[in-house]
Amino acid sequence: MPELPDVEVYRRYIDATSLHQTIEDVEVDDDKILDRVEKGELRRALQSRSFENSRRHGKNMFISLGDELWLRLHFGMTGDLKYYRADGDAPDHTRVLFRFDSGYHLAYICQRLLGAVSLTEDVDRWIADEELGPDALDLDRDTFKELFRNRRGSLKTALMNQNVMAGIGNVYSDEILFQARLRPEAKVKALNDSDLDMLFDVMREVLTTAIDRRAQPEDFPSSYITGRREEGAECPRCSGTLEKKKVSQRSAYYCPQCARDHGAEA
């Protein structure tokens, strides 16, 4: 699930559960999850320190350990977190386990091992090195319009490109385009200035709504398609039927009936 809203919910979860407790130990279940850091190095770096605060950029979460050191978590397709007490309660696919002196644990879960855990001393520099675009909820209207102004290719591809803007993935790009009544394969170039204004507003609205609803699709407004991602599902806006098609190698769901063909005309 982990796109921007999900990761923001995880970040708040960390803030609500895991700050200011001494880390007694760090257990790594599978080295594949570690990115440019050794198991022992991670352990030594975190032991007897504590999580002090958190940041998010796109789909990445950063947790400060004080003294210019940050733990970075990326959740891949199947990442999750769980804070719990009893020793035996580690969830399936726990890949990294943080043990606190309070007796509680924080589990970083990642079934498919497509996530990543790493350390960095400078978050802004890490973001720059990765060439990530600005966070999708952090950028202003003019920056957004500028990023989209001279872009070729389809809307969905542009929205999901982390180098353009960070945080939006397959599901939320579909939701944003659905709410904007635009087709996923429509060309960015076909959008005029007011379309871009509208798309920016819709993007913010969708992301903030998702965060407000704790990124739980079943709690989303009934006008949303997230949570009804299957071929043949009824369009919540018209009498149409949702269709699925591949756009930039990913499954895009959209309503062919009430989405505009492109953004050229109003």
Next chain:
DNA sequence: AGTACCACCTGACGGC
């Protein structure tokens, strides 16, 4: 700058 395709992983599901 785009796109297409493959690879990295695990697990669930449907068809035979």
Next chain:
DNA sequence: TGCCGTCAGGTGGTAC
């Protein structure tokens, strides 16, 4: 029951 292809909300590399 087993095997097999396909698919899944992510990213990175390569080739065109």
